[in-house]
Amino acid sequence: MRFKLLTLFAAALLVAACETAPEETAAVDTSGVVEQPAAQPASPGGPTPGSQEDLLLNVGDRIFFAFDRSDLNADSRGTLEKLASWMTTYQNVTITIEGHCDERGTREYNLALGERRSDAARDYLVALGVDGGRVTTISYGKERPAVLGSNEDAWAQNRRDVFVVN
Amino acid sequence: MNNSATSFVSAVALVLAVALGSGVPARAELNVDITQGFVEPLPVAITDFYAETLEESKTGKDLAGVISADLERSGLFRPIDHGAFIQDAASLRKGPRFSDWRLINAQALIQGSVEMQPDGRLRVNFRLWDVFAEQQMTGLAYFTTPSNWRRVAHIVADVIYKRLTGEDGYFDTRLVYVAESGPQNRRVKRLGIMDQDGENHRFLTAGNELVLTPRFSPTTQEITYLSYIGEIPRVYLFNLNTGQQEVLGDFPGMTFAPRFSPDGNKVIMSLADNGNSDIFTMDLRTRGVKRLTNHPAIDTSPSYSPDGRRIAFNSDRGGSQQLYVMDSDGGNVRRVSFNQGRYATPVWSPRGDLVAFTRMSNGEFYIGVMRPDGSGERMLTKGFLVEGPTWAPNGRVLSYFRQTPADSRGRVTSKVYTIDLTGFNERELTTPIDASDPAWSPLIP
Numbered sequence: 001m002r003f004k005l006l007t008l009f010a011a012a013l014l015v016a017a018c019e020t021a022p023e024e025t026a027a028v029d030t031s032g033v034v035e036q037p038a039a040q041p042a043s044p045g046g047p048t049p050g051s052q053e054d055l056l057l058n059v060g061d062r063i064f065f066a067f068d069r070s071d072l073n074a075d076s077r078g079t080l081e082k083l084a085s086w087m088t089t090y091q092n093v094t095i096t097i098e099g100h101c102d103e104r105g106t107r108e109y110n111l112a113l114g115e116r117r118s119d120a121a122r123d124y125l126v127a128l129g130v131d132g133g134r135v136t137t138i139s140y141g142k143e144r145p146a147v148l149g150s151n152e153d154a155w156a157q158n159r160r161d162v163f164v165v166n
Numbered sequence: 167m168n169n170s171a172t173s174f175v176s177a178v179a180l181v182l183a184v185a186l187g188s189g190v191p192a193r194a195e196l197n198v199d200i201t202q203g204f205v206e207p208l209p210v211a212i213t214d215f216y217a218e219t220l221e222e223s224k225t226g227k228d229l230a231g232v233i234s235a236d237l238e239r240s241g242l243f244r245p246i247d248h249g250a251f252i253q254d255a256a257s258l259r260k261g262p263r264f265s266d267w268r269l270i271n272a273q274a275l276i277q278g279s280v281e282m283q284p285d286g287r288l289r290v291n292f293r294l295w296d297v298f299a300e301q302q303m304t305g306l307a308y309f310t311t312p313s314n315w316r317r318v319a320h321i322v323a324d325v326i327y328k329r330l331t332g333e334d335g336y337f338d339t340r341l342v343y344v345a346e347s348g349p350q351n352r353r354v355k356r357l358g359i360m361d362q363d364g365e366n367h368r369f370l371t372a373g374n375e376l377v378l379t380p381r382f383s384p385t386t387q388e389i390t391y392l393s394y395i396g397e398i399p400r401v402y403l404f405n406l407n408t409g410q411q412e413v414l415g416d417f418p419g420m421t422f423a424p425r426f427s428p429d430g431n432k433v434i435m436s437l438a439d440n441g442n443s444d445i446f447t448m449d450l451r452t453r454g455v456k457r458l459t460n461h462p463a464i465d466t467s468p469s470y471s472p473d474g475r476r477i478a479f480n481s482d483r484g485g486s487q488q489l490y491v492m493d494s495d496g497g498n499v500r501r502v503s504f505n506q507g508r509y510a511t512p513v514w515s516p517r518g519d520l521v522a523f524t525r526m527s528n529g530e531f532y533i534g535v536m537r538p539d540g541s542g543e544r545m546l547t548k549g550f551l552v553e554g555p556t557w558a559p560n561g562r563v564l565s566y567f568r569q570t571p572a573d574s575r576g577r578v579t580s581k582v583y584t585i586d587l588t589g590f591n592e593r594e595l596t597t598p599i600d601a602s603d604p605a606w607s608p609l610i611p
Contacts, residue, residue: 068486068508070441103569106510106524106553107378107603108423109480109487111392111399112436112443112464115420119441138397139420139438143376145351148576150550 050090052165059083062146063121065159068105070116072124076161080121083163084128097121098162099139100146102155107141114139121161136166207244208273208330210237211297214248215278215290216255222288225315226280229290232319233276235363236337237326239584240563241591246272267297274303276326288312292322294329304329316365317610324609336558337362340607341565342380342389345369346580346600350572357391357404362558362606364596370404371411379423379554380404382607385430389605390414392422401435403450415448415455423466428474434458436466445479445496458496469521470494471514471538478502478512478521478538489523491538502540507532511554514538517561520587524553524566533566535587546589556606562587565595567602 047053055061063076072080087093099118101110118137126132146162147154212234215226237243252266258277267275278292293305306325308318317338324335345358355377357370371377371393380391387406392399401414401421415421417437424435431450436443445459445468459465463483470477478491489503489512503509507527514521515535525532525545531552536543551569558564564587569580582601585592595604 068482103551104526105487105508106467106480106526108436108467109464109482109510111378111420111422112438112466115438115443116441116464123441137441139399140376143353143355143378148350148572150571150578154572 050093050165055083055086055095055163055165059086059163061164062160062162064156065117065161067102067155067159068113070113070120072120076121077124080124081128084125084130087125087130087134094134094136094166096136096138096164096166098144098164099137100144100158100160100162101142102158103142103145103150104155105142110141111139114141117159117161121163205242207238207242209244209246209271210274210276211246211251211267211270211272212237212276213251213255213258213278215280215292216259217280219282222280222282225288225312226278229278229280229315229319229322230276232316232363233323233326236320236323239363239593240327241586242327242331246270262295262297262300264295264297264300267295272297274326274330278322282312283309286311288315288318290315290318290322294326316361320361320363333562334560334609336560336563336606336609338610339559340366340382340610341556341582341595341604342370342382342607343567343582343597343601343605344377344380344603345597346602347373350576350578357389358597358601359406360597362595367598370406370409379603379605381425381605383426383430384428384608385426390424390426390433390435392424401433403433415453423468425469427470428472434468434470434477436468445477458492458494459499467511469513472516472518476514476538478514480510480512487526489521489536489540491521502536502538503543504540505543513555513557515557515561516559520561522555522557522564524555533564533585544589546585546587547583547592552583554603556604558584558606559608565604565606567604569602 047057059082060079063079097118099114101114118139122135122137125135145158147157212230214230217223217226234245238245250270252269253263262275275295275297281289283289287309289307289309291307294303296303310318320338323337327335339362340359341362342359345356346353348354354373356373357377357380359370360367376394378392380389382389389404391402393402399420399422401424403412403414414433419438421435421437424433426433432447434447437446442462443464443466445465447456461483463481465479465481468477468479475494476491477494478489480487481490484501487508487510488501489509490499490501492499507525510524512521512523520535521538522535525534530548532545532548533552533555534543534545549568550571552566555564555566563584565582565584567580567582570578572578580600580602582595582597582604583592584595
């Protein structure tokens with residue numbers, strides 16, 4: 001029951017996040033995004049095809065997890081299916097999947113849990129036909145929250161995988 | 167005046183040397199019972215160590231101050247304010263007037279002297295007196311380089327602690343930890359090291375890469391820890407003498423949660439392979455790797471028993487994160503935590519009789535201890551987030567870190583604390599900036 005509520009919550013947050021996505025993402029997600037200054041729009045009309053911005057706009061750069069879980073829900077699978085298709089379009093693109101956790105676990109266990117989360121997404125991409133060599137994973141455990149705060153809202157947004165174009 | 171003083175000190179040194187050789191007669195009267203939950207701290211008089219020159223006098227005062235602070239922080243002793251002292255330092259050199267010390271209810275009296283030697287070394291003498299029995303309990307002399315005075319103070323405090331409690335001290339030790347700064351989503355983490363009283367602090371890494379979970383070698387001046395150098399999370403060794411860092415092994419996946427074996431010859435750690443974390447050991451001489459667990463569950467945070475025969479770890483193989491104990495070859499795995507909540511970070515006491523852990527239940531975190539079979543579970547402290555216990559080498563005091571929930575601006579603070587095994591005497595260990603992941607060293611060799 002609690003998980004279902006949280007999932008709904010997460011979905012609502014995702015929608016909310018989309019409304020202000022560009023600025024917030026730049027502000028919070030410094031682990032990978034910031035190091036991609038090349039991802040500038042090729043034309044005033046839109047992002048460079050195959051860039052991080054393109055991925056963010058047309059796929060979504062993250063999926064969310066229930067507390068202490070690493071299984072993919074329907075939303076996550078939907079996002080990953082779009083990602084697989086996007087990666088089929090941009091065959092030269094390789095990505096890193098960052099696995100993250102909320103702060104309500106111990107450090108070492110969360111490193112393992114983040115690893116599981118990033119690998120769950122990678123497995124699904126591979127099952128969808130993406131070459132595993134194009135997808136690397138890294139766990140940050142609870143070390144790199146996307147949202148600052150010690151409440152259910154923040155924790156739900158921090159239990160995530162983030163897709164970063166290399 | 168000077169001459170007679172010098173000959174007096176020499177005479178004392180002789181007496182001390184004799185006492186050291188023959189062993190001080192044991193007495194039962196003055197003894198701190200530390201098996202009880204809360205003990206009324208023992209009142210002790212710690213006089214400034216006597217010296218002839220101004221400079222030596224300052225060292226003498228500093229020595230007494232450090233000894234006094236060590237004993238006070240243990241929670242077992244209450245140093246008496248110097249203003250209450252009746253007998254003055256000069257007459258104390260001729261011997262204690264015990265009635266004067268009994269009047270201010272000093273149970274034990276500590277006196278000492280400091281003298282620079284012609285060869286540039288510092289000589290520090292001290293004596294511990296049982297005031298009511300009117301008897302010397304111990305007395306020792308040390309020679310050291312003057313800059314090393316602080317260590318001598320800790321060593322003296324350890325001798326006093328042991329003489330009065332019957333247990334080994336833990337004051338001549340250090341802690342390595344993770345120093346934290348900046349906002350949570352861009353937290354800068356550096357390895358830091360300090361004496362157990364927070365002094366002699368220095369940073370070991372610059373903060374360019376994320377570092378986590380440092381742990382001391384029981385036998386060498388080395389630390390094992392996790393670093394994200396090159397954005398690859400792997401286990402490293404840090405040599406405190408040379409400052410060199412060295413990656414441990416070359417594995418396809420993340421290596422993490424390292425700890426030394428009790429003999430210092432191996433590092434036990436988790437290795438993630440295709441998303442699954444199992445426990446391995448690496449022999450530091452041969453670099454041979456041995457798998458200990460092979461399970462689709464998360465197996466991590468391994469910790470050896472002090473005899474090296476068993477390993478405690480946490481696993482979610484039963485559906486949630488719990489504590490398990492296995493033989494050192496990976497066999498005979500059994501679950502030992504059964505109460506409500508999730509259990510993590512088991513750390514075996516240096517005495518072998520207890521395992522400390524982090525427990526999460528009903529939205530709170532706890533630091534607790536249990537016997538290695540899971541019996542006798544006891545919580546020592548709790549909070550929004552308390553995590554990562556580490557034992558002082560005498561198995562009597564623990565350290566851990568405490569993080570606050572984020573405030574309205576998303577800021578958190580994280581501090582290192584110490585607590586007595588009884589759950590009393592919880593104290594913050596002051597660090598220059600925020601701190602987490604403390605690890606206590608063995609007694610410095």
